[in-house]
Amino acid sequence: MSVVFAKRSAKDLIVGKIPFLIALAVLTLLPLLNVGGFWLDVLTKVNLFLLVTLAIDLYSGTTYYLNLGVSFTFGFAGYSLALLNVYYGIPTEYSMLLAIPISIFFSLAILLPSLKIRGVYFAILSLLVPIIFVGIVTAQPFSLYLGGEGGLRFKQLFLDFARSLPPGVRLTFLQYSYYYISLAAAVVGYVIAYKIGFSDFGFMLRAVGQDEELAEGTGINTLKVKVIGFLISSAYASVAGALYASMRPPVTVDLVVPANTLIPPLTSVIVGGLGTLIGPAIANYLLLLTYELLWGLIGRWRVIAYMLLLIIIITIKPQGIVFKAYVEARKFLRGVFSE
Amino acid sequence: MSEILGCEKVTKKFGGLTALNEVSLSVVKGEIFGIIGPNGSGKTTLLNVIAGLIRLDEGRILLDGRDITKLKPHERVKLGIARMFQGMRVFPYLPVYLNVELVARSIYGDVRLARARTSWALTMSGLLPEAGELPIRLTPYKLRMLEFARILVSNPKIALLDEPFAGLTPDEAEAMIGLIRKFNSLGVTFVIVEHKLRYLMRIANRVAVLNQGVKIAEGRPEDVVRNPQVIEVYLGVS
Numbered sequence: 001m002s003v004v005f006a007k008r009s010a011k012d013l014i015v016g017k018i019p020f021l022i023a024l025a026v027l028t029l030l031p032l033l034n035v036g037g038f039w040l041d042v043l044t045k046v047n048l049f050l051l052v053t054l055a056i057d058l059y060s061g062t063t064y065y066l067n068l069g070v071s072f073t074f075g076f077a078g079y080s081l082a083l084l085n086v087y088y089g090i091p092t093e094y095s096m097l098l099a100i101p102i103s104i105f106f107s108l109a110i111l112l113p114s115l116k117i118r119g120v121y122f123a124i125l126s127l128l129v130p131i132i133f134v135g136i137v138t139a140q141p142f143s144l145y146l147g148g149e150g151g152l153r154f155k156q157l158f159l160d161f162a163r164s165l166p167p168g169v170r171l172t173f174l175q176y177s178y179y180y181i182s183l184a185a186a187v188v189g190y191v192i193a194y195k196i197g198f199s200d201f202g203f204m205l206r207a208v209g210q211d212e213e214l215a216e217g218t219g220i221n222t223l224k225v226k227v228i229g230f231l232i233s234s235a236y237a238s239v240a241g242a243l244y245a246s247m248r249p250p251v252t253v254d255l256v257v258p259a260n261t262l263i264p265p266l267t268s269v270i271v272g273g274l275g276t277l278i279g280p281a282i283a284n285y286l287l288l289l290t291y292e293l294l295w296g297l298i299g300r301w302r303v304i305a306y307m308l309l310l311i312i313i314i315t316i317k318p319q320g321i322v323f324k325a326y327v328e329a330r331k332f333l334r335g336v337f338s339e
Numbered sequence: 340m341s342e343i344l345g346c347e348k349v350t351k352k353f354g355g356l357t358a359l360n361e362v363s364l365s366v367v368k369g370e371i372f373g374i375i376g377p378n379g380s381g382k383t384t385l386l387n388v389i390a391g392l393i394r395l396d397e398g399r400i401l402l403d404g405r406d407i408t409k410l411k412p413h414e415r416v417k418l419g420i421a422r423m424f425q426g427m428r429v430f431p432y433l434p435v436y437l438n439v440e441l442v443a444r445s446i447y448g449d450v451r452l453a454r455a456r457t458s459w460a461l462t463m464s465g466l467l468p469e470a471g472e473l474p475i476r477l478t479p480y481k482l483r484m485l486e487f488a489r490i491l492v493s494n495p496k497i498a499l500l501d502e503p504f505a506g507l508t509p510d511e512a513e514a515m516i517g518l519i520r521k522f523n524s525l526g527v528t529f530v531i532v533e534h535k536l537r538y539l540m541r542i543a544n545r546v547a548v549l550n551q552g553v554k555i556a557e558g559r560p561e562d563v564v565r566n567p568q569v570i571e572v573y574l575g576v577s
Contacts, residue, residue, distance in 0.1 A: 200444045203437050210430045217392050217424065218489055219416035219445040 018333060019326070027183055031176055039292075040175045046288045047182035048244045053265040053284040054193040054277065055236035059229045061275035062197070062205040065118075067230070068262060069111050069126035072133050073237035075256030077103035078245030079137070082152035087145075092157050096246045103238035108231060115226050118212075130256045137253050151252030157181075178247045185243060189236060190281055196232060197277050205229045206275065264288060267310050272322040279323025286322065343368040343528050344420075344497055345401035349388055351381075351552075352396055358384040360552040361398070366497070371519065371529045373543035373560070375536060377572060380549040382532040383425055386499045389530070390422045391415045403496070417446055419496030421489075423503060425532075427482040429474040436461060436470040438485055443492045460492035464518070480511040487518060497528040504535045512538050540564070548572070 027047075031040055052070060060066045080099035084090045090098065114125045137146045146152060158177055162170045196202050204225045207215040216222045241261075245251050254260050265280075268287055272280030287310075294302035313321060344366040351359040359381045366372045374382050387393040389400055391412035400408045402418055410418070430438050439460055443453035461467045464484040469477060474485060483503065490498050503519070504512045512535070519542060523529055533539040540546070540560040548556040548569050556566045563569055 200441065200450075203433060203441055204445075206433060207430050207441055210432055211428060213392060214424060214428045214430065215441075216412045217390055217416075217422050218442045219413050219493060220441060221411075221413045221445065 019329070024187060031179055037171065037175050040179050042289070042292045044175075044179045044182040044247065045244070046285055047179070047186040048240045049261075049265055049268075049288060050186045050281060050284045051189045051236045051240035051243075052261065053268045053272075053280045054189055055233045055240070056265055057269045057272070057275060057277055057280045058193055058197060058202075058236065059205070059233035061269055061277075061280065062202065063209040063226060063229060064274075065115070065209075065226065066120075066123035067111070067126050067233065068123055068258065068266075069107065069129045070233070070237045070265070071256055071258045071260070071262040072110075072130035073103055073107040073234050074241035074244070074261045075130065075133065075251075075253070076106055077238040077241030078251045078255045079146065079152070081242050081245050082147075082154050082249070082251040083145075085154040086152055092155055092159075092246050095154075096157065096242045099242040099245075100235070100238045103241060104231065104234045107234040107238070108227075111234075112227065112230065115223070115230065127258065130258055130262070133256050134253045137256070147250065147252070149253065151250035153250040156249045157246040174247075182243065182247075185239065189239070190277075193236070194277055197275075201225070201228070209275075264291075267314075270318075271310065271313050271320055273320030273324065276320070276323040278326055279320055282326060283320075283322040341368050342366065342401070343403060344389065344530065345399075345404075346385070346389065347399040347401065349385070349398035349400070350396050351384055351388055351393060357552050359388065359395070362549070362552070362554050363398075364547055364554070364557075366528060366530055367544075369523070369526065369528055370544040371523055371531065371542050373539045373546040374530065374532045374549060375534075375539065375546060375563075376549035379551070381552040382549055383501055384552075385549070386422065386501055386530070386532055390420060390499060392422075413445065416442075416493055419494075421493045421495035421498045423486045423490055423498065423500040425501040425505070427479065427486065427506065429482060429485055431474055434471050434473055435466055435477070435485055438474065439488045439492050442489050446493050456492050456494070460488040463491055464488040479506045480508070480514075483507065483511075483515065487515075491522070495527055497530065498522075500529060500531045500533075502533055502535075503531060504533060504538045516542055536564075 027043070030043065052074060055070050056067065077099045080102040081092070081095045084095035084098055085092055110129055111126055114122055117125060136142050138149055156174070158174060162174050165173055204215070204220055207220060208222050208225055212222055241255065245255060264287070265284065268284040269280040271287060272283030291302065291306050294305055298305055342365050344364070346362055346364040348361040348363055349359050350357070350361055362381070362385060364372075374385065376382050384393060388395050391407075391410060391414075395408065398408075399406055402415070402420065407415055407418065416422075433441070436457060440453055440457040443456045444450070447453045447456065458467070461470055464487045466481065466484055466488055469481060474482060477485065483506075503515055507515060516538060519529055519531075531539060531543065543560050545558060546560050546563045547554055548563060548566070550572045555568045555572065556563050558566075
């Protein structure tokens, strides 16, 4: 019995949590090192993209139902926020909270029927949804209400409060508050994702991915598992989208375009290691920060260099490299602690 | 003796191919019921239809007199139908104990009960030492035992086994026979599809023979093997 359900030892727990605690300490203290407004903005974006990365990894990384519609969910949350604010006068703080369930509901309503379709067909179908949404936003008469390509303008989060502050600290206040909100969302999101991913429900998602017919045939209600998994994934993308939009008005189609809000987290999941959560989480920070660093080094060539780097990594190690590196690092740490 | 599983005029077509043509069976509580037939005769399709993995076109499936034709596979598992698949199918990237525990969690809901049942099933199938391993490290026999543990953990009324002796050595097949007999004596009814007749005929109480989707014979093993139609199907002579 003890062999089967053995609790992790105290040493395992310490070794397991050390990298997480170090990363948390670095990210918490980073703004105090005066990293500058640009990097605070970048890190805020990376923190929020972690939620999208987790949304993909929690669902697609475990069930292998590749949901390419997360950029729709992300963008729809942003547009819901803007519409509530612009047309109904609801303050951004409350619009943001309302936008999350609205986006989850519409994502489920639109993408849920496609869950009966398997494999590449589901991926293609889910990719069509954000593309159609981009078409709707930019086409009349919808563009008149949704702002067209120029987007919808609204008061960004905490702007009214910031205006009550002395002019010299307004921008700093907004940047710091956004950063710490995004960091809190990233940390809470990761902890919850980890709990879900390695719970019995998380393992049921993995069972569906490994052999759906076997899972159904041995008693798992696969449709229910997929629907709940999809709902959780949509919740992550919706929270990320609503927070992101609230901090960066105006809301434009850039939020929905898969190249902007799908490809970066998707590559993090692949390079990080499907279904491992920690791998994609680390890859999210490594890849997105590398992309920004390349701007300073090679300017506009960064897109080509970055994509070539991704192609090389994915070609050599299609199963991901970050998680494996993380496992090796943990082995090393365990060795250090046992000495 | 009362019927536990009934198939009434079950018909299943795949396009122009009739995989099962008005097949009727009545499995009695507590028996070991064998289904034999040449390749492509519809044996596995029949098990899939009983388990609910394939929807039938016509006919009914009854469990303890209740019509379960429209129930989903996981609902049938909860009612007591467990299934062992052809070709040793497991969740390859989940440890042995999770392969079993997930089934228990789906059926019982309660974590403690699920874990207790899992430990019991792993002990019964001799897999407790390998509980933390991935299935890829198991021998073919141990993989079969893992499938057996998955059946046991659901506390089934009836277990559907698809070629349980395939890939096993003679000694391992004997061990499998021992397990089937043991749980049959404890009240589990077995429906077994098998090509290795030397094993099946030793344990089956009754056998049905399928050929091209049609049931051509049914009865005690010693009677069935003397049936001219069965001999013709297997040997091509009558």
